[in-house]
Amino acid sequence: MIKIGKVSNTFAYFVRKGKHPRNIEKMLKKIKFKADELNTDVFRAGNKKYIFIGIGSKKGDILRKAIAKALSIEGKITYIPNDLDIEEQIKLVVEGAVLYSLKFDEFKAKRDKKRYVLGLMVDRKFKKFINKVKVIAESQNYARRLAGLPPNIGTPEYMVKEARELAKKLGLSIKVFDKKALKRKGMNAILSVNAGSDKGAFIVHLTYKPEKPRIKVAIAGKGITFDAGGLDVKPARYMFNMHLDKTGACVALGVIRAVALLKMPVEVHVVIGLTENVIGSKAYKPNSIIKAYNGKTIEILHTDAEGRLVLADVLSYISKDIKPNYTFDFATLTGAMSISLGKYAIGAFSNDKCLSELAKKIGEKAGEKAWPFPMWEEYNEMLKSDFADVKNIGSWNGDAGSITAAKFLEHFVKGKWLHFDIASMMIAEKHPYYRTGPIAPGVRLLVNMLEVLENGCR
Ligand code: BES
Ligand code: ZN
Ligand code: ZN
Secondary structure, eight states: OEEESOOSSEEEEEEESSOOOHHHHHHHHHTTOOOOTTOEEEEEETTEEEEEEEEETOOTHHHHHHHHHHHHHOSEEEEOOOSSOHHHHHHHHHHHHHHHTOOOOTTSSSOOOOOOEEEEOSOGGGHHHHHHHHHHHHHHHHHHHHHTSOTTTSOHHHHHHHHHHHHHHHTOEEEEEOHHHHHHHTOHHHHHHHTTOSSOOEEEEEEEOOSSOSEEEEEEEEEEEEEOOTTSOOOHHHHTTGGGGGHHHHHHHHHHHHHHHTTOSEEEEEEEEEEEEOOSTTSOOTTOEEEOTTSOEEEOSOTTOOHHHHHHHHHHHIIIIIOOSEEEEEEOOOTHHHHHHTTSOEEEEESOHHHHHHHHHHHHHHTOOEEEOOOOGGGGGGGOOSSSSEESOSOSSOTTHHHHHHHHHHTTOOSEEEEEEOGGGSEESSOSSSOSEEOOTTHHHHHHHHHHHTTOOO
């Protein structure tokens, strides 16, 4: 919980190399505090307790880390700003606190009961801003919780139920295409991925429509509730954590949650494709040729490249039936992302230079770095099929794995589009403010991008 004003007699103050208020300066001297990064000490004065955390000479992400550290010491604290920009401090500290406060312990008998309350010693004029930051970070938490649901619980059916609940809560309209409807529409790509599963396949379309929208945006999400690889089955080590392969869909839901709660002047359509990709006698086979919703045929070379198939139908649906000004998609699409970027950034692939530059710029501010990749024409060569319009992998050895996946998606979009490959930041381990579990990156980034895009890409 976030409040303006004092919430307890425990205070947190982040110490920079530089000047401090007189009373604080005195305490720091007494304990000979060093402002090294994340150096921590506690000072008691009467019934008051001060948690000092060093932030060196850095700004930005270090504040999210520092507030998480403070909250790990005491669940209820009052934050005293230092001499850095106040709005910036509020944003970082609120984000850090909200993100840190999500624990993935709902399936444990003994849940951690610690509750977090953060008071901010700031002017009341920041109330609205604080609320905005909080809503966006909580929407990321909403996505993180959903993404982390185990595969036996977070099934396609369950995800549809969650989407319906969200729509009801936020007053969104919702359309659900089940297997029968998908068949009728000719959405054979998602149906092929689903063929081996005893669970359903769904495309869910949610719409948020404000009174006078300035732009229309569509957000696609890959929602594979478990990716075993299909007949080209994954080895155990690589199958582990593949319940998180629905993260893209969860992030898309998180974005529309924030946009609707903040009543942003942007029309947002979220379209998620939900199914498992598992093995079985009915599973789709390599060498199959399937026709996607936009009429293009796809030669299957590898059944583990399934996310792009689901997105082929979802993106075709967006360009045929929604026709937005901008299309985005989120997908844990390729393992190759971690090879190129490690765990500190996601990939941005776009047919519009302005969009990918915007993602890079806003990403750095949002603390969710996105790095633009090339989308050169040459890569299309790698996707040429002898028998169909396109094949579903670029090469057998993984060459340009993430780029060719993005180039594949491009066959199914019309208009300005940006694809976020979020596989590199699917999961957090030993992270300062994300507990071990899914990160669901991109909610804060895209909501901040939409604030700019209201007025066109600049
Ligand atoms: N869901 C995976 C990608 C993935 C792997 C995400 C590891 C997060 C962590 C995707 O469906 C997949 O299996 N991709 C293959 C593509 C290959 C067969 C061309 C991959 O990346 O190996
Ligand atoms: Zn796969
Ligand atoms: Zn997958």
